[in-house]
Amino acid sequence: MTEAPIRRPGGRSARVRAAVLDATLAELTGEGYDGLTAESVADRSGVHKATLYRRWGGVDGLVADVLSRAAGQPWQVPDTGSLRDDLHAITQAVRAGFTDPDGGAAPRNLILAALRSPQGREALTGLFEARHGLAAGVVTRAVARGEVPEGTDAVDVVRATCAPLYYRLFVTGEPLDGPAARRAAEVALAAARAGAFAPPP
Amino acid sequence: MTEAPIRRPGGRSARVRAAVLDATLAELTGEGYDGLTAESVADRSGVHKATLYRRWGGVDGLVADVLSRAAGQPWQVPDTGSLRDDLHAITQAVRAGFTDPDGGAAPRNLILAALRSPQGREALTGLFEARHGLAAGVVTRAVARGEVPEGTDAVDVVRATCAPLYYRLFVTGEPLDGPAARRAAEVALAAARAGAFAPPP
Structure with a gap:
């Protein structure tokens, strides 16, 4: 925490987002949309499930953000x-x-x-x-x-x-x-x- | 049961199907697909939930049969x-x-x-x-x-x-x-x- 790169605000946040959205896409490949859960994305990305819910609200928010990133x-x-x-x-x-x-x-x-x-x-x-x-x-x-x-x-x-x-x-x-x-x-x-x-x- | 109209096989079955599929469509109007459940279709049609599951398997089967009827x-x-x-x-x-x-x-x-x-x-x-x-x-x-x-x-x-x-x-x-x-x-x-x-x- 003390070594947070002050001149790159959002750096860690951007890395978390990339990991989470990549994991969401990977889950959609493997399991289809029925298998897509916040749990599976948390497991695959290594990001805590509570973070996913706080930032994306749930599966629908994850899917929407993958599309926003693509746009x-x-x-x-x-x-x-x-x-x-x-x-x-x-x-x-x-x-x-x-x-x-x-x-x-x-x-x-x-x-x-x-x-x-x-x-x-x-x-x-x-x-x-x-x-x-x-x-x-x-x-x-x-x-x-x-x-x-x-x-x-x-x-x-x-x-x-x-x-x-x-x-x-x-x-x-x-x-x-x-x-x-x-x-x-x-x-x-x-x-x-x-x-x-x-x-x- | 004893008064089943023998010369119209499928008569009652066809009436049940019509009631159930009409109820499915009505539920889709009111609640959207998120509100569509076997329970809500059973309530609206007056057909027992066990019958719905036996004959249609669940919501996906109900939706598919509405489309088959339309076809x-x-x-x-x-x-x-x-x-x-x-x-x-x-x-x-x-x-x-x-x-x-x-x-x-x-x-x-x-x-x-x-x-x-x-x-x-x-x-x-x-x-x-x-x-x-x-x-x-x-x-x-x-x-x-x-x-x-x-x-x-x-x-x-x-x-x-x-x-x-x-x-x-x-x-x-x-x-x-x-x-x-x-x-x-x-x-x-x-x-x-x-x-x-x-x-x-």
């Missing part, structure tokens, strides 16, 4: 010089992220866990707002290149590109295979070129 | 003579169903409850399969009228039409307003006309 992290957006290739890169990245046999369970279970509480759903809204805003860059660059009409709603093109993937993953439960991912990109592209995301002239 | 019920598909008007009718119906101040909570909470268990998610897949199959009729009729190319994947047009609505409702948490519903129909229409749902010629 603040950089996310590489494709920039191939072609809207078609950029949209395909986005749908393939989403598909790979959720269907990878090793790593796909954690993001999938994280979202299912978030859907279980108002706090989780609010954090989900924040994460998607951040990601949509970043990915919209592929569309604004395409507008600048003249690939799609002026006035195209860039965020809405991103929504249309991603929605069919998440619809399969989290609503209909249909498989998210390669053809489905490619179709989503081609549909959004065709509609954008046709001016469906721009106000009527 | 078997008729669902009126628009047939206006125009693909644009049919798609707009579908998106407006989905929007109205989920955002109605009085009736919207039940279907919304039903889907959130279904997402909580593998059994619920499987029933959800069955319901969407049934609904997609019915709604695909608007696209096959449009192909016959020459509005969209031969070979257009009718079910996939329906998926693309509905996905942005469910993406808002159950993933991003963004509001499902009138403009969003109209945009979804116009995007699917533009892409269908452009041949994005048909194999390359």
Whole structure:
């Protein structure tokens, strides 16, 4: 305590947060959301359960904070010089992220866990707002290149590109295979070129 | 027991099922999925809790059976003579169903409850399969009228039409307003006309 690094306030707090949120994600990989408890996160992270409850309130708060952390992290957006290739890169990245046999369970279970509480759903809204805003860059660059009409709603093109993937993953439960991912990109592209995301002239 | 109507096997059983599933839906309206318990359904339906557990296994089984019942019920598909008007009718119906101040909570909470268990998610897949199959009729009729190319994947047009609505409702948490519903129909229409749902010629 006497050696606390005064010039780095939050240093220990940030390390605790990282350990706890990493442990939360790891628990979601192994056990799914049913196995996620404050006890299991405490055991895995080495942080006392009382600290978890005081700082995060419980499992819903842990899940929400994992999403908040993700919303603040950089996310590489494709920039191939072609809207078609950029949209395909986005749908393939989403598909790979959720269907990878090793790593796909954690993001999938994280979202299912978030859907279980108002706090989780609010954090989900924040994460998607951040990601949509970043990915919209592929569309604004395409507008600048003249690939799609002026006035195209860039965020809405991103929504249309991603929605069919998440619809399969989290609503209909249909498989998210390669053809489905490619179709989503081609549909959004065709509609954008046709001016469906721009106000009527 | 001695007066059981022998010539209507399943008559009483069907009445019990209807009472129990109606009570499950009513509980989802009032209490949300957190308040849905076998006890509350037993109280509301007048069916003994032991019967509920024996026949449905618990809350997840109740939720799944509500969805299975819905999958078997008729669902009126628009047939206006125009693909644009049919798609707009579908998106407006989905929007109205989920955002109605009085009736919207039940279907919304039903889907959130279904997402909580593998059994619920499987029933959800069955319901969407049934609904997609019915709604695909608007696209096959449009192909016959020459509005969209031969070979257009009718079910996939329906998926693309509905996905942005469910993406808002159950993933991003963004509001499902009138403009969003109209945009979804116009995007699917533009892409269908452009041949994005048909194999390359």
